[in-house]
């Protein structure tokens with residue numbers, strides 16, 4: 001249904017295509033929980049992670065195993081020929097001949113797109129520096145569709161909107177659903193101007209503020225992100241904004257009954273652990289939804305059958 005395409009940026013997706021991934025994820029969810037399925041038996045997925053990852057790497061691996069397929073893991077760059085100076089292009093050419101698809105996470109923006117130019121098989125971008133993280137967005141949308149609603153959605157994106165790739169991808173997708181977006185960040189970590197211009201060009205309703213308290217009671221979804229310490233050129237600049245927002249139980253007074261709080265994780269200090277026990281906390285469920293959503297993507301990209 002999808003053909004042998006790459007998954008590099010949400011800008012390449014239409015709303016219909018996204019809906020078809022979410023629908024398939026819904027039908028695969030029982031298998032994500034442990035049912036038997038062999039839709040990808042005989043298929044191999046290569047995992048190339050040049051940056052730390054827990055959920056993305058392991059949920060891709062779980063997704064592949066739940067579908068009866070297998071994974072190849074490049075492991076840390078020090079253990080591969082990258083350490084001898086091999087280029088990304090050559091690495092991709094070689095591994096692309098071993099596997100049916102490649103998942104890549106890399107600190108450089110644009111690296112997944114570069115990889116796609118050398119890969120004979122589909123490339124899935126699992127995060128390229130401060131660029132994009134489209135598979136995270138698909139699981140975010142799945143979470144919102146299941147636990148809140150994508151119709152008439154009012155959502156606040158909170159935290160590091162400058163370096164956070166999850167919110168860059170999510171903003172593009174939300175524009176397709178006509179969501180009303182409030183951007184909440186410290187002044188130095190605002191959403192990049194080109195993305196805001198793209199959203200405006202699509203007629204998206206966007207507000208910008210530095211004050212979380214002024215919007216928290218108005219929204220259906222609070223999407224909280226970590227300040228991306230590793231992307232700051234100057235560590236001192238990080239310490240100035242590190243504690244900009246901290247959501248505790250007291251922050252939730254007067255919020256909507258059905259408010260859901262999401263976070264791509266890992267969280268550091270931006271959500272207090274006491275929030276975990278409130279009905280609003282959705283982030284751990286959200287991370288589980290990475291499994292059915294990645295199963296759906298893999299089945300669409302490399303499955304032989306459409307049943």
Ligand code: NCD
Pocket residue numbers: 055056127133136165166225226264265266
């Ligand atoms: C995010 C990432 O890697 O961009 N993590 C994830 O994939 N769930 C968010 C982050 O690291 O803060």
